[in-house]
Structure formats: structure tokens, C-alpha cells
Amino acid sequence: MISISNLTKRYGKATVVDDFNLTIEQGESVAMWGPNGAGKTTVVRCLLGLVTYDGDITVNGIDARRRGKAVRSLLGYVPQELSFYDAMKVVDLLDYSAELRRIGPERVDEVIETVGLTDHINKRVSELSGGLKQRLGIASALLPDPPILLLDEPTSNLDARARDHAIGILEGLRHEGRTLIVTSHHIEEVGMLVDRVVAMEQGKITVECDPTELAEELGLRAWLHLILSNGSAPKALDALRTEGFEAKMNARGVLVEVSAQGKGEAVATLQRAGVVIDDLEVWR
């Protein structure tokens, strides 16, 4: 359904996307994961025809370069930051977006309700929190009920609560059978939202895999922060180091470095040593 072949994008002498190839089937959800500057956002901008590029992109068989309007009519785009149109009211911005897509006011009311913006429609965009702005972006993208959604770092500027809410909305959209393309540098978010991950670095695909395998494929390590009962930290350190873990004490417990899928092993080691774990967190 979406076919990207030999996509290359250069800004001056810098090659931001380098011979990128990707095919996405209808109804599939795919994440482009990678650090800032990996080229994820540029691929999205190429799809939208916002930048010039070498290579070919087709959406549903339509050439994105020659028939940009037709391609964009199939896409809903949630930008990374909704930091523009600050003086506009929420409802006016959505009305404008709807007018550009020949959509009636009843659909505007519908998406306002879907994303939970009903109490904020008369606020100016500048008065919205990061989470509400993100919901507004999603609302605008959903107006045409598009079969494909492009989500550029959908939760990057959100606090934990707003992120949970946004992910809840996006999971719902995924289950409606839409094609989702998500760019992200949050590995947990990728795991929750997509069927397939394309890891990128310096404009190239480095790994393509199932989201549950990504951390392992990339050899990513995590720190497990274990909060322990009073006085048991030295015993825990001994047990972990004996089993070959790198561990160190901090103010509230111990920190132990684990592989992406080796968290359970560290916890089991402590249980065998009789150390009681009060709580734990994963730090990446």
C-alpha cells in the first residue's frame, strides 16, 4: 500500500535519508525508531510532499511526487509540535482544517468528542497544555477519517499522564484497521503501538524487526532500579555481583544493569538470595 524505494534526501552536502526502502501493507502499523537526526521525520515529510527528494514513493499506487494532493487526501498527519496558529481557537482551527478537506461541521464535533477536547473548544491554541495540543493534532488528523495516519513523535513533548492518554487514543486507532506510521525514539511506546519496527541511524535502516525484539536486536541495555527493604542493599549487591551483574548502590536501593530481556533474571537472583524487593523501575 505504501511503497518507498531508494528514497534519498540531501540538505546541501548532508545526506539525511540514504537509499531508504520500505513497504507497508494496508492496516499495518510500523514505527520508525531511532535517535534524533536519524532521518525519521524527513521520511514523513517526503511522504507528505513537503520536501523534495530522490527516489520513488507511492501510496495506494499513486505517485506522491506527481499527485501530492491525491496522496495527502489519504493521509492524516500529526506533527511533532503544534506550536503554530496560537491565536486561533481550537474549534476555529479544526473548522479550518475541515474546510480544507471539504468536511462538514458534524464531523468536527465528532472528533472533538473522540479525543476529549469538548471542554476546550473555545480556548486559544496558546492556552492548551502539551497534552491537549497533541490531542488537537490528532483531532485534525482524524477529521477526514483517513486510512493512513502519520504520527511524528506523537508523545515526545508530553508528561506521563498525557502520554498514557495519547497512547490510549492511538491504540484505539490502530485497532480500527488504519495504517499507522509512527516515528519515535521511545522504545516502550513503539512496543505498545506497532506491529513492526524499522530502526534508523544516519538515514539508513539498521534493523527491521518485531517491536518486542528491538532492544535485543540493537543490544540495548537498561538499568533496573530496585527499591529494597532497609539494610538489604549490601546483601543484594553481593548476590547480583556473584551472578555477574554490574550493580551499584544508590540512595533508595540498588541499580543493576540488565539486557533488554534479562530483567527477570536479576529479580530472580535477588529472590533466591532472600532479598525483599519493595518496588522496581526500569531506566533506559
Added chain:
Amino acid sequence: MTATHPMPPVTSERPEFRLIRAVAKKEIADAVRSKWFWLWAGAFAVLAVILASSALPGSQVAGYGSFGKTAASLVALAQIIIPLMGLTLGAYSLAGQRESGALRFLLSHPISRTEAFWGTYIGLAAALFATVFGGFGIAGVLTAIQGGSADASSFVRIAILSWFLAISMLGVGLLVSTFTKSGSSAIGTSIFLWLGLVFLGDLGVMGTAVATNLPVSALFISAVFNPVEAFRLAALTAFDGSLDVLGPAGQYAVDTFGDRLDVMLLGVVVLWVVVPTSLAWWRFARGGDV
């Protein structure tokens, strides 16, 4: 994987007037919300009223009828303020939207760059129409109430010419904004251009004429090449029918072009409307990075 989402009908690539209208409406609404727009509109209206009051019957301004005196004063005001208004509005428009991400948001919709450009242009041209005709309208009404009656049609013609000047400068401003990345550099460039057109252009032509003994024909052509000067000449002929105030260059123009002078000057102003705007559209529509 769940059932796939249905596909909507494919949109045509043909330009659609409804999209141009939607963007134009949004630009007008933005202008109405903008404090800069009200500042310009207010300054122009206040200065127009002051000039109209000072040119009323019984005041000491000599030379023309009441409307003529007011119009002459307004031409002087318009040739300074209106180019700055048009240039800055146009220059900030695309560059500011590009900088904020608004242009990216707009162009992520099924709208072509041509539709986005002409919608922006028409919206801003309408906002400038309101400013120019608001200023001239207030001054005209005030003059009429105070007893001025003659030359009302010339007054309207000058208002129309002023709007042409405004939209020609809007086109130049939009052209500037296709070259600049940020709103601030677009505004800076437009102010530099304004200084060049309004002050340096005039002084430059005069200085060159004195230093090089420029023939009057060349002096006239140099003056016409500057859109602000072309406007001034067209406006002067609109309410006086002559360019005597320009001395030999004016005499040359009258002698050479005769009755066709006002048409020729109007043509130059219209060219200044069409050429920069078309260039700006061509640069924007051919699809650089947003």
C-alpha cells in the same frame, strides 16, 4: 491485524477555488486578529484624517481644490506608509508560517502550493484593501462633510492606485519570503528594500542625474522603474493631469506620451503588481523544502 480501513475517493490535482477561498478567509481572519494590522490601519487612518483636516477649505494649503489638496497630501502619505505595509505583510507571511510550522501543517492537507499561495495573496490583498480604503474613506468622508466637493472621482482613483501600490509591494514581499528562512530575516530584508525604494531610489536617481548629466528621458525612465515613483507619477496625473511638479522630466513625459501618459503609468503600476507576484508564485509552487 483487524479489518482494514476503507479508502476514500481520490482527490483531483486540479486547482480548486474553494481551497483558495478557505486560505484567503483564514488570512483575513488572521489579519483582523493581528495587532500589526490594526496598528497600520489605525496609523494610516489617523494620519489621513489629520491630512484631510489640514487641507480643508480655509486652511493655508494652496494649489488644488479641497479633495485635490487632501488627495495630494494622501499621496505623500501613501507612498511612504503603504509600501512598508505591503512589503512587511508579504515578507512575513510565508517566511513566518514556514518558521512556525504553520506552512507545513497547511501543506499536509490535500491542497497544492498554488492554491495555498493564491489564497494567502488574496487574503492579504483583501486586508490591504480594507486598510487603504478605510484610510481614504475616512479622509474622504471628513472632507465631504466639511464642504469639499470637487475631484471626488480623482480621489477614488488615487485610492485605487494606492491599493495597487500596496498589492505590488505585497507581491515583492512574498517574493522576499520565498528566499528567506526566518520571519525576522524576511522583515529585515523588506525594510531594507523599503528604504531603497522610498528614499534611496529617489535620492539615487536625483544624485545620478546631477552627477552624470542624465538626459531627461533616462531620468523619467529611472523614476518609472521604481514602483513607488511610478505610483506617485500615476497619482499626480490622476488628480492634476500633469507632471509639471517634476520639472523637465515631467515635461518630457507629457510631451512624449501625451494623453496616453496616465494609461502608461497605470500599466507600469499594474506590471509591478503582476511581475513580482508571479515570480513569487513560481518560486513557491515549484516545490522547495518546507
